[in-house]
Amino acid sequence: MKFTVLGSGSSGNAVLICAGQTRVLVDAGMSAKEIVRRLALVGCDAATLDGVIITHEHGDHAGGLRVLLKTLSCPVYISGETREAYIGDREGVARDEPRKRDDVLRDRTEEISSSHDFRIGEIDFHPFTIPHDAADNFGFTARHEGVCVATLMDFGHITTLVNERLRGCAAIIIESNHSRDMLKACSVYPWELKQRILSRTGHLSNEDVAVWLRDEYDGGAEHIVLAHLSQRANNPYVAKLSAEVALQERGSLFSTDTKITLSFPKEPTPWIEL
Numbered sequence: 001m002k003f004t005v006l007g008s009g010s011s012g013n014a015v016l017i018c019a020g021q022t023r024v025l026v027d028a029g030m031s032a033k034e035i036v037r038r039l040a041l042v043g044c045d046a047a048t049l050d051g052v053i054i055t056h057e058h059g060d061h062a063g064g065l066r067v068l069l070k071t072l073s074c075p076v077y078i079s080g081e082t083r084e085a086y087i088g089d090r091e092g093v094a095r096d097e098p099r100k101r102d103d104v105l106r107d108r109t110e111e112i113s114s115s116h117d118f119r120i121g122e123i124d125f126h127p128f129t130i131p132h133d134a135a136d137n138f139g140f141t142a143r144h145e146g147v148c149v150a151t152l153m154d155f156g157h158i159t160t161l162v163n164e165r166l167r168g169c170a171a172i173i174i175e176s177n178h179s180r181d182m183l184k185a186c187s188v189y190p191w192e193l194k195q196r197i198l199s200r201t202g203h204l205s206n207e208d209v210a211v212w213l214r215d216e217y218d219g220g221a222e223h224i225v226l227a228h229l230s231q232r233a234n235n236p237y238v239a240k241l242s243a244e245v246a247l248q249e250r251g252s253l254f255s256t257d258t259k260i261t262l263s264f265p266k267e268p269t270p271w272i273e274l
Contacts, residue, residue, distance in 0.1 A: 150172045
């Protein structure tokens with residue numbers, strides 16, 4: 001089993017997970033052209049994808065889906081609530097965009113639920129609800145031959161359910177969106193946006209990740225990839241240092257060899273093989 005974060009941040013998110021002959025794209029937040037280009041960079045032909053999973057309807061996770069589907073033959077795995085939100089009228093979407101989205105998804109979707117497991121090819125997916133201001137946002141664990149990878153972005157706090165689902169994972173892709181101090185000092189964000197980001201249905205901070213790593217994380221993952229870093233309210237090396245210091249603070253009884261990796265908005269991470 002292996003994966004790469006093709007790109008992550010407010011400008012767009014996409015992850016590629018592979019196991020055996022199965023290739024699954026998680027989210028399509030960049031332009032279709034850019035997603036295809038980055039897939040090629042990591043050696044994957046977009047035409048060979050076995051499925052696209054959409055975790056929620058926000059543009060940085062689903063904005064490239066409609067155009068991308070014109071070049072793909074695989075189905076889209078999306079919940080009913082997310083599909084309705086994705087094709088619905090809302091601010092910032094062109095007048096005919098909802099109709100185009102509805103047309104392209106017709107007969108192309110496999111409806112999933114955040115409370116029911118599903119399978120794509122050789123990979124078993126186990127979704128779970130995570131707190132965010134979207135219609136039906138979920139994270140998931142992906143399992144193949146006993147190896148488990150977790151992916152969860154866009155959520156405001158770590159719930160008991162999230163903590164339980166992250167135990168026993170070989171790798172975890174998790175949001176580390178902002179530094180609280182940098183967010184509060186960010187002059188280009190209005191106060192309403194800062195409040196949304198800081199809320200319990202907003203985005204996870206470096207400080208939240210550090211507390212989890214120090215106090216709740218089981219220490220078992222080989223890799224943790226920090227994702228969805230803000231380009232205005234975070235510094236990737238501050239995020240990485242915060243996480244690494246938290247791991248060091250766990251104490252000798254709970255020490256771990258987990259490696260912290262950064263993802264970036266404009267380039268894929270190296271393949272991580274498990």
